[in-house]
Amino acid sequence: MKYSKLLIPTLKETPSEAEAVSHILMIRGGYIRQLAAGLYISLPLFLRVMEKINTIIRQEMNRIGAQELSLPVLHPAEVWQKTGRWDAIGDEMFRLRDRTGRDMCLAMTHEEIMTWLAAKELRSYRDLPQMWYQIQTKLRDEARPKSGILRTREFIMKDSYSFDADLDGLNKSYELHAQAYHRIFTRCGLLFYQVESDPGMMGGSTAHEFMAPSDAGEDEIALCGRCGYSANVELAVSQPPEYPTIDMPFEEVHTPEVKTVAEVSKFLGLPSHCFIKSLLLIAKDGAVLALLRGDEELHEDKTKRIIGQYRPAHKDEIREILGVEAGFIGPINMINKEIRVIASNSLKSGLYVSGANKKDYHIKGINPEIHFSTNNKEHKTLKLSGKMPEVHCLVVWRDIRVIREDERCVTCGAPLKIRKVIEIGNIFKLGVKYSVPLNAVYLNKEGSEVPIIMGSYGIGPARVAAAAIEQNNDENGIIWPMSIAPFSVLILPLSVSDDETTKAADLICTALNGKGIDFLIDDRDMRPGIKFKDADLTGIPYQIIIGAKNLKDGLIEIKDRRTKETMKMPPDTTVDYIIRLMVML
């Protein structure tokens, strides 16, 4: 392919709207252009990268027995209404009406349509299992598109769906996908982790995400270097750091106008881990008191999984519900109040200071082993009858804390690392969440009607490309992994007006063509400096540099974009040398 025939509008300067490295380099390298917020045009080079990634995906999906098909991007509302998602999903779904006034939406994912097809076409256990996938456009009216193509309103997604007769089958399909994903991302030259993830609103039991480490990522994962534990921080667990108990009597202390953990800690001269941080939350079915150790932070997602959607209580609500000003609330004298209390596991033992539920007072020496009780009615009765007066609070022990870097792994005790990552793929065990409402059932051997067990599995090819750039670049530009580079080789005839140079370039083109290697030749009548800069920026893995000076000695030069190493050799051996390099990769 000739450079002069391709639209590759490279930029010398960094565009002001780009922040992420991959975003900057994709724009500067002439890969993409922005049409509007979250909407991008793929230029020829980027399209080639996407095609290479999609080819790898297809090969690996086909290899596990999945079949490719293509579904509409415009959907009738009815299917989505049947699963309840028409109402459950808010502004993120693009909605419209057709000319007859019928409600329609644009596909943000395809569980409904795939399940609809399964309901129509799959009848018997003999039809199962099936794995169907497509590489198609998805549309989501994102609240905040960001970081170039990492979060857009329209994007390509490989989504596949498995249909099995039973859980064993689902587990097999799930495992096959996990293996395929490992092969895909490895072949794409990415560093990545498979981590446990929150099944969330997809509605399922098990879920994993495939995460590529990058500072541009929106997610964070916790990693154990020793045992391999890895999880999204949305659900990652760790051993809370342990501190020696500081002895203190059980007594009230006057703490006028001293409210936050930091203030009380300073006032009493005690470290923050000696405190119980009490937060009043308003959940759908009432107020919830969350107790954390003073050095901990409440984890919103973990908490939501326990009490559902919630918000922090306002100051006047605290006064109304607990009868005390914010800043002095705590687990004391809570036993008669009809408020759920959820306490962080780290508070199970030790001695603590917390608000006394009395203005300007805190209480020292709270001993959860004595003053807290697990959630059973018995203690309440005993307390009320005066037999166990020391119990102040009925608690449920839960993991509701945010984990931190270097805390200990719960399985092996090694320090955990936290990494920012780009989510490049995910796999979910859906179960019957979609097959039941859409009546996707089959007849089993016994002749009874049973819902199909489903799984769903996604990959964002553009995110794979972005992650590859994030992980492979230098001050001069992109360094593509060979497998997904737009071209394998870039030929740089430094002067297109020099006959010897052109002749040598032609020779190499012919040889590369003969070997089926995809190459680009920079045939532009430009100064060498420009060609070198563009070559490095666009990131094609190998450069064959043909200059008059080396040619006088019968030599041309091969440069490895990644290592910057160069090798001089006669033109007729160049192509074989390149092939050897490519095989080594």
Next chain:
RNA sequence: CGGGGCGUAGCGCAGUCUGGUUAGCGCACCUGCCUUGGGAGCAGGGGGCCGGAGGUUCGAAUCCUCUCGCCCCGACCA
């Protein structure tokens, strides 16, 4: 949706606070000469509804009101 920033030539920016020649600089672009191993040099040239609308004023890129767009942080993310 909340907070912040920015809209001036294709790109990157100055000018705006403190209103006043013909709105400026670098890069890119066009013509010519010259040059050809890391974004050359010289000479000449084209390109602007200063995001949009309304207002204040003798006069608005500049002040006021409204509005649209883009980016960043947060919320959201099926």
